[in-house]
Amino acid sequence: MTTTQLVTQIKQKKSFLCIGLDVDLNKIPSHLLELDDPIFEFNKAIIDATHHLCVAYKPNTAFYEAYGIKGWQSLEKTITYLNTNYPEIFTIADAKRGDIGNTSTMYAKAFFEDLAFDSVTVAPYMGKDSVEPFLAFKDKHTIMLALTSNEGAFDFQTKKVDKKELYIQVLETSKNWKNSESLMYVVGATKAEYFAEIRKIIPNSFLLVPGVGAQGGNLQDVCKYGLSENIGLLINSSRGIIYASKNKDYALAATQQAKKLQVEMETILNK
Numbered sequence: 001m002t003t004t005q006l007v008t009q010i011k012q013k014k015s016f017l018c019i020g021l022d023v024d025l026n027k028i029p030s031h032l033l034e035l036d037d038p039i040f041e042f043n044k045a046i047i048d049a050t051h052h053l054c055v056a057y058k059p060n061t062a063f064y065e066a067y068g069i070k071g072w073q074s075l076e077k078t079i080t081y082l083n084t085n086y087p088e089i090f091t092i093a094d095a096k097r098g099d100i101g102n103t104s105t106m107y108a109k110a111f112f113e114d115l116a117f118d119s120v121t122v123a124p125y126m127g128k129d130s131v132e133p134f135l136a137f138k139d140k141h142t143i144m145l146a147l148t149s150n151e152g153a154f155d156f157q158t159k160k161v162d163k164k165e166l167y168i169q170v171l172e173t174s175k176n177w178k179n180s181e182s183l184m185y186v187v188g189a190t191k192a193e194y195f196a197e198i199r200k201i202i203p204n205s206f207l208l209v210p211g212v213g214a215q216g217g218n219l220q221d222v223c224k225y226g227l228s229e230n231i232g233l234l235i236n237s238s239r240g241i242i243y244a245s246k247n248k249d250y251a252l253a254a255t256q257q258a259k260k261l262q263v264e265m266e267t268i269l270n271k
């Protein structure tokens, strides 16, 4: 998917919401556990109930890998279901990969070719030659961790290297990499006070922003300095939407939570 197609979808739906599909078998309604593939059935119901309110879905691969081959099959069925039934939706494999070049190429093939995701998250720690193999894929997007939502972000990311914070170095340096126009960045909603500085460096790049909802990040605070000319934000909420109810009404409850965020986003976009 191209960035233009993503922006068009955002404008049509008046939403820049990304829903995280982080499925934990201990948290889903118990009646689903009797089915052959509870993870897929849960995702299918959530997707059917929310696709009109969001522009992206983000399964975090950890929640699938934890269940071995069955979990990976559920992930495959979920992405195939999305690509077949809702091809306009932007898909993110939150896998946080990155390795030496030839290994990164294999990671990129796994998520872009085999599973046909539109994007994958990567860690910047191993540098240019670990990220450029992902950027070589046309109309695919590489979403690099910049300033993460967790407390541990302050351990390294905000530490100064050559008088500049590491996350700033990541943003500035990666702008010069081959095919860097395919880069997006992860910036946590819990770090709203950093968005103004970040936008000075990457005014137009899309930012994937996790941390709204369960982690306490605030949508209004993020949008104040995070919005760009082409909107440029994908705000993720996972647990706050998919676990809004533990009962049989879970899909309806997810719709209601997603709708709340979409309405807030529509108001912001209309300003």
Ligand SMILES: O=c1ccn([C@@H]2O[C@H](COP(=O)(O)O)[C@@H](O)[C@H]2O)c(=O)[nH]1
Binding pocket: 020, 022, 060, 094, 147, 148, 149, 150, 186, 187, 188, 210, 211, 212, 213, 214, 215, 236, 237, 238, 239, 240
């Ligand atoms: O900085 C980061 C990077 C990734 N995540 C991931 O996003 C979701 C957030 O889930 P919630 O339930 O809405 O808190 C999850 O998959 C994280 O691994 C992040 O939170 N922060």
